[in-house]
Amino acid sequence: MRTTRFDAALTASLLCSMLGACVEPIIEASSVGTDTTGDGDGDPGDGDGDPGDGDTGDGDTNALCGDGIVDQGEECDDGNPIDTDACTNACTAAVCGDGIVQEGVEGCDDANDVDGDGCSATCTLESCGDGVVQAMEECDDGNDDDTDACTSLCATATCGDGFIYEGVEECDDANMDNADDCAECAVATCGDGFIHEGVEECDDGNTDDNDACTAACTEAVCGDGIVYEGVEECDDGNMEDNDGCVGVCTLATCGDGLVNEGAEECDDANMDNTDDCTNACTAATCGDGFLQVGEECDDGNVVASDGCAPDCDWESRIAFVTSTTYTGDLGGLDGADAICNARAAAADLPGTYMAWLSTVQSSPSTRFTPSAVPYYLPEGTKVADNWSDLTDGTLDFAMARTEFGTPSINTGASCEGSVRLARTGTTAFGTKGPNICNNFTSDNPDYLGTIARTTSETESWSLCAAQSCSTPLPIYCFQQ
Numbered sequence: 001m002r003t004t005r006f007d008a009a010l011t012a013s014l015l016c017s018m019l020g021a022c023v024e025p026i027i028e029a030s031s032v033g034t035d036t037t038g039d040g041d042g043d044p045g046d047g048d049g050d051p052g053d054g055d056t057g058d059g060d061t062n063a064l065c066g067d068g069i070v071d072q073g074e075e076c077d078d079g080n081p082i083d084t085d086a087c088t089n090a091c092t093a094a095v096c097g098d099g100i101v102q103e104g105v106e107g108c109d110d111a112n113d114v115d116g117d118g119c120s121a122t123c124t125l126e127s128c129g130d131g132v133v134q135a136m137e138e139c140d141d142g143n144d145d146d147t148d149a150c151t152s153l154c155a156t157a158t159c160g161d162g163f164i165y166e167g168v169e170e171c172d173d174a175n176m177d178n179a180d181d182c183a184e185c186a187v188a189t190c191g192d193g194f195i196h197e198g199v200e201e202c203d204d205g206n207t208d209d210n211d212a213c214t215a216a217c218t219e220a221v222c223g224d225g226i227v228y229e230g231v232e233e234c235d236d237g238n239m240e241d242n243d244g245c246v247g248v249c250t251l252a253t254c255g256d257g258l259v260n261e262g263a264e265e266c267d268d269a270n271m272d273n274t275d276d277c278t279n280a281c282t283a284a285t286c287g288d289g290f291l292q293v294g295e296e297c298d299d300g301n302v303v304a305s306d307g308c309a310p311d312c313d314w315e316s317r318i319a320f321v322t323s324t325t326y327t328g329d330l331g332g333l334d335g336a337d338a339i340c341n342a343r344a345a346a347a348d349l350p351g352t353y354m355a356w357l358s359t360v361q362s363s364p365s366t367r368f369t370p371s372a373v374p375y376y377l378p379e380g381t382k383v384a385d386n387w388s389d390l391t392d393g394t395l396d397f398a399m400a401r402t403e404f405g406t407p408s409i410n411t412g413a414s415c416e417g418s419v420r421l422a423r424t425g426t427t428a429f430g431t432k433g434p435n436i437c438n439n440f441t442s443d444n445p446d447y448l449g450t451i452a453r454t455t456s457e458t459e460s461w462s463l464c465a466a467q468s469c470s471t472p473l474p475i476y477c478f479q480q
Contacts, residue, residue, distance in 0.1 A: 065091035096123035128154035159185035190217035222249035254281035286312035296369075296480075297351060307350065317479040318349055319375045319383050321422050321454050323402035323409060328423065328437025328449045328469025333359060333367075336440060340477035347403035349378060349479075356462070356476035358425045358432035359439040365391065365430035369480045379405035391430040395457045399476055408454040411473055415453050415464035423473040424452045428459035437469035445470040452476070 063071030066089070068079025076087035083089045084103045094102040099111030101123075108119035116134045120126050126134050129152065131142030139150035146152050146163040157165040162174030164185075171182035178184060178194040188196040193205030195217075202213035209215045210229040220228040225237030227249075234245035241247045241258040252260040257269030259281075266277035273279050273290040284292045287310070289300030297308035309315045322343050330336040336355035344353050356364055370387035377383060381397045384390035400408045400420065410419045425436040433450035440449070447469040452462045454474075467473065 065089070096121075128152065190215070222247070254279065286310070299350070314351070314371070314373055314479070316374045316376045316382075317371050318344075318351065318378055319399060319476065319478045320344075320347075320349075320378050320401055320403045321399050321408045321476050322474040323404060323406065325409070325411065325472035325474050326423070327443035327472055328440055328447060329443040330355070330357070330437075330440040330475070332439055332441050333357060333362065336475060339475065343403045343477065344479075347378065347405075349403060351479040353477045353479055356424055356426055356478060357436075357440055359436055360432070361439075363426055363430060363432045364478070368430070368478065375478065377401040377405065378403060391428070393428045393459050395461055398455045398457050399452075399461055400454045402474075403477070409474060411471070413451065413467045413471055413473065415451060416456065416460055418453045418455050420454045421464070421467070421473055422452050422454050423449050423467070423475050424462050425450045426462055428462040433463050435466045443470050 063069070063073070065071075065074060065077055066079060066081060068077055070077045070091075074091040075093045077091045078085065078087040081089055083100050084094075086094050086102065086105075088094055088098065088100055092098070094100060094105070096106060096109060097111060097113055099109055101107075101109045106123040107125040109123045110117065110119040113121040115121050115132050116126065118126055118134070120130070120132065124130075126132055128134075128137060128140060129142060129144050131140055133140045133154075137154040138156045140154045141148065141150040144152040147166040149157050149165070151157055151161060151163050155161065157163060157168070159165075159169060159172060160174060160176050162172055164170075164172045169185040170187045172185050173180060173182040179197040181188045181196060181199075183192055183194040183196070186192065188194065188199070190196075190200060190203060191205060191207050193203055195201075195203045200217035201219045203217050204211065204213040207215040209226045212220050212228065214220055214224065214226050218224065220226060220231070222228075222232060222235060223237060223239045225235055227233075227235045232249035233251045235249050236243060236245040239247040242261045244252050244260060244263070246252050246256065246258050250256070252258060252263070254264060254267060255269060255271055257267055259265075259267045264281035265283045267281050268275060268277040271279050274292055276284045276292065278284055278288060278290055282288065284290060286295060286298060287300060287302040289298055291298050295312035296314045298312050299306060299308040301308075302310040304310055305315065307315055320343075322339065324339075324343065326339065330339065333355065336357050337353065340353035340355050344351070354364070354368060358364065368387070371390075372386050374385050375383040375390055377397070377399070378401055381401070383395050383397050383399060385396070389396070399422070402408060408420045408422070411421045413419065413421050415421055423437075425433045425440065427433050435448040435450045437447050437449040438444070445468045448466040449469050450463055451465055451467045451473060453460045453464045456464070462476075
């Protein structure tokens with residue numbers, strides 16, 4: 001006897017609704033009436049393919065993926081349409097590389113086992129720091145350390161990336177500005193060749209103190225205490241002008257116009273020994289050997305009785321008649337004075353000299369320096385005690401010696417029986433005589449000039465007669 005059930009039909013109907021395809025339901029008996037073996041061998045009632053059991057004899061009753069029953073050919077069947085769990089919609093077990101992302105298990109699944117394409121061979125999302133160098137990554141060392149050769153951005157460490165590469169970089173300020181405190185990833189220091197703005201005035205890449213940029217990275221200037229070679233002679237760190245290095249960084253020297261204290265007494269910026277400051281930068285004094293204003297003589301000592309007194313006044317003055325002769329054209333008084341000084345120099349006589357001549361404008365009485373001391377001939381014979389004695393009309397001894405101390409020469413003229421004459425144009429009192437050869441600028445034979453007898457001690461020593469201006473004659477010279 002068979003007892004039938006309709007639960008199989010109901011199940012089939014539900015599956016038709018879910019799957020959208022139906023087969024005609026087969027009503028299968030729920031029990032077997034006569035077969036007691038139940039061995040599935042085809043006997044009636046055992047579901048083995050016999051008529052009425054809905055089977056073909058292979059034990060499969062039309063298997064469907066998703067029916068919750070793992071049928072032959074299925075790896076799994078979890079009875080749901082979800083493709084992202086452990087059992088796919090194809091009733092295969094979810095695995096990495098199947099192209100389906102298994103939720104909670106896989107981060108990605110790109111259906112291949114290739115690394116470096118964004119999804120790794122283990123179905124994890126590839127990212128910087130995973131140790132795999134992917135496209136757009138320069139490196140990937142598997143860490144997020146920004147101080148090694150590969151940064152946490154998977155970029156090769158370079159100067160200017162903002163990360164300090166330990167052991168290689170001292171600093172990294174993410175710029176290539178060499179004027180700040182980090183230059184080429186080294187801490188800015190004086191001597192690195194980069195000018196640190198606001199800190200350094202210059203930086204020439206060396207520590208040489210003697211060039212335009214000092215070792216302190218300041219521009220070399222006079223007064224910084226550092227000698228700028230080729231520009232400064234010295235630099236004592238100050239702008240004082242009275243020490244050994246003046247304020248323009250040149251060595252103090254005599255004649256620079258700056259008094260070097262302790263070394264110079266004065267400095268008048270010239271090389272004139274006849275003013276108040278000598279060429280040795282010492283204050284002019286009597287006895288220094290230089291004739292200054294107010295001194296009549298200076299023989300380099302302050303010894304008396306040597307011709308120049310300790311107060312630098314002459315102890316005596318020299319007078320002589322020239323050993324050379326001249327016409328009346330002497331070039332005026334200036335020319336005649338020049339002749340006297342030239343003759344004195346030839347005989348190595350000290351001092352300056354003027355000619356005993358007169359013009360309309362002047363005479364010895366107006367242009368000579370009146371002497372308070374005696375006049376002597378070069379060989380030492382006294383002529384007069386002083387200016388007053390010289391111009392009183394008589395002499396103590398005749399003016400009969402030349403600049404060399406030799407006797408006065410003979411001339412081509414004569415007076416008072418003597419041919420040892422001189423041209424004067426002056427009286428024995430130092431005033432203008434009657435004849436002056438046109439102020440001693442003419443050698444015209446028609447012009448006359450007063451002459452004197454050099455061997456006379458009376459008034460004729462200066463005025464004896466008149467002679468043609470064309471006649472060559474000596475002249476008298478007196479030290480001033």
